Amino acid sequence: MDVLARTWTWLSTGANWSGEGGAWHRLGEHLYVSGVAMALACAIALPTALYLGHAGRGGALAVNLSNVGRAVPVFAVLALFMVTPLRSAGYVPTIIALVLFAVPPLLTNAYVGMREVDRAVVEAARGMGMSGRQLFVRVELPLAYPMVMTGLRSASVQVVATATIAAMVGQGGLGRIITAGFNTYDTPQVVAGALLVAVLALLVEAVLVAVDRLCSPLRKTV
Amino acid sequence: MAGRDCLVTNDWICGEYLRSRSQELIDATVQHVGITAAAVAIGLVVAFPLALLARSRPRFAGPVLGLTTVLYTIPSLAMFSLLLPFFGLSAALVVTGLVLYSLTILVRNMVAGLEAVPAEAREAARGMGYGPARLLWEVELPLALPALMAGLRIATVSTVALTTVGSIVGRGGLGNLIEDALPSFFKAQVLTASVLCVLLAVAADLLLLGVQRLLTPWTRIRAAGSRGAH
Numbered sequence: 001m002d003v004l005a006r007t008w009t010w011l012s013t014g015a016n017w018s019g020e021g022g023a024w025h026r027l028g029e030h031l032y033v034s035g036v037a038m039a040l041a042c043a044i045a046l047p048t049a050l051y052l053g054h055a056g057r058g059g060a061l062a063v064n065l066s067n068v069g070r071a072v073p074v075f076a077v078l079a080l081f082m083v084t085p086l087r088s089a090g091y092v093p094t095i096i097a098l099v100l101f102a103v104p105p106l107l108t109n110a111y112v113g114m115r116e117v118d119r120a121v122v123e124a125a126r127g128m129g130m131s132g133r134q135l136f137v138r139v140e141l142p143l144a145y146p147m148v149m150t151g152l153r154s155a156s157v158q159v160v161a162t163a164t165i166a167a168m169v170g171q172g173g174l175g176r177i178i179t180a181g182f183n184t185y186d187t188p189q190v191v192a193g194a195l196l197v198a199v200l201a202l203l204v205e206a207v208l209v210a211v212d213r214l215c216s217p218l219r220k221t222v
Numbered sequence: 223m224a225g226r227d228c229l230v231t232n233d234w235i236c237g238e239y240l241r242s243r244s245q246e247l248i249d250a251t252v253q254h255v256g257i258t259a260a261a262v263a264i265g266l267v268v269a270f271p272l273a274l275l276a277r278s279r280p281r282f283a284g285p286v287l288g289l290t291t292v293l294y295t296i297p298s299l300a301m302f303s304l305l306l307p308f309f310g311l312s313a314a315l316v317v318t319g320l321v322l323y324s325l326t327i328l329v330r331n332m333v334a335g336l337e338a339v340p341a342e343a344r345e346a347a348r349g350m351g352y353g354p355a356r357l358l359w360e361v362e363l364p365l366a367l368p369a370l371m372a373g374l375r376i377a378t379v380s381t382v383a384l385t386t387v388g389s390i391v392g393r394g395g396l397g398n399l400i401e402d403a404l405p406s407f408f409k410a411q412v413l414t415a416s417v418l419c420v421l422l423a424v425a426a427d428l429l430l431l432g433v434q435r436l437l438t439p440w441t442r443i444r445a446a447g448s449r450g451a452h
Contacts, residue, residue, distance in 0.1 A: 003307050067379070067427075070376065070379045070380050070383065070423075071379050071382070071383060071420050071423035071424060071427070072383065072420055073383040073384070073386040073387075073397070073416070073419055073420075074383075075386045075387055075389075075397060075400065076386060076397075076400055076412075076415070076416035076419055076420075077416075079400045079401075079403070079404060079412045079416065080412055080413065080416060082404055082407075082412075083403070083404070083407045083408070083409045083412050157295050160297075161295060161296065161297035161298070161300075162297065162298075163297075164297040164298075164299040164300060165297075165298070165299055165387060167299065168299065168387070168389070168390060168401070169404060170404075175297075175299050178299055178300060178303050179299075179390070181303075182303070182390065187306060187307055190303040190304075190306060191303065191304060191307070193300070193303070194296075194297075194299075194300030194301070194303045194304045195300075195304075197296075197297045197299075197300045198295065198296045198297065198300055201295040201296070201297065202292070202295055205295060
């Protein structure tokens with residue numbers, strides 16, 4: 001339990017939070033990298049999945065992609081970038097690796113959500129004379145929303161958690177606090193860094209649950 | 223001579239690398255497979271009673287599923303670091319971390335699989351005088367097997383990938399080779415180890431798919447029967 005006490009000392013020491021390698025700077029890097037990666041991943045995955053789901057095509061691709069994605073270690077992807085000239089491109093390698101990591105679950109969840117919309121409801125909407133566009137915006141999208149958000153939430157939490165791995169190849173983010181502690185045999189610092197990332201991941205989950213509730217198109221009727 | 227050059231020119235694909243470091247590659251792969259297999263096996267043994275507990279005592283279902291979900295949000299690097307004070311730099315540390323990750327997927331799928339067993343099947347078995355243990359082993363588990371195996375396959379594939387992060391404590395199987403190659407920008411080693419890692423995951427997935435087909439012969443008979451009927 002001595003470790004816990006010394007971890008608390010580390011966390012409550014102002015000097016550990018300020019400066020280039022300080023926790024605030026690392027937290028900023030972590031949020032920046034995760035945020036940009038999630039935004040790009042959503043911009044790629046969601047329109048693709050929603051279109052494929054609406055058109056009812058490419059199902060095998062959408063479902064299998066997440067299986068393939070799971071098999072590719074982020075660490076290996078990052079390492080591959082680090083042995084190319086991309087290594088001197090700042091946050092770019094980390095962001096690309098995280099986008100590749102986040103796209104498969106986003107795509108699969110959004111696609112499955114679209115396909116699981118009750119066919120009878122879709123037929124009824126068509127029978128009422130809705131165009132493809134109206135059907136998509138007024139029927140399919142609201143009904144697929146919970147599944148899309150579930151995918152978004154789990155992908156975000158996983159991205160925040162996985163951004164830590166960037167530190168293993170010398171990139172920025174909260175993981176650097178952990179690896180720096182490792183290299184100097186400073187266990188309290190390692191534990192402090194780990195706690196910071198875990199708390200951040202849980203915070204992101206909580207914020208997204210709240211956003212989900214606020215934005216839900218079904219919230220008035222449920 | 224041309225073969226030697228590829229190590230000097232640092233090519234992505236290098237036959238000479240494969241030849242001269244084959245023992246290193248085999249050792250890393252064996253460690254990788256060992257850590258993954260141990261983690262998934264222990265994960266199964268731990269997840270099974272947890273799933274049964276969650277099912278038989280609904281009171282525990284929320285906490286059990288909630289706890290395993292929280293475990294999943296802890297970053298792998300952080301998980302391995304948090305376990306460091308307890309295990310030191312050892313393979314047991316990596317295996318424990320991976321077991322904790324596999325629990326989320328395994329428990330969830332086991333509970334879902336057991337819940338999906340048709341109530342009629344359960345009633346029929348009870349009517350035939352099956353006790354709770356025999357009901358579980360001979361009726362519920364076989365019927366829940368497809369869901370269970372699906373969970374096992376996801377857990378195994380993720381574990382193969384996550385094992386690489388174990389290189390932070392020097393026990394990451396193929397991840398060690400990737401980490402060792404980084405300071406010298408040794409392209410052939412990074413690429414070979416990464417490709418081997420993905421191949422391992424695919425091989426494990428196919429192996430488990432084969433096991434599932436062997437364990438559930440009735441699903442094939444049904445599929446063949448319905449094909450014959452058409």
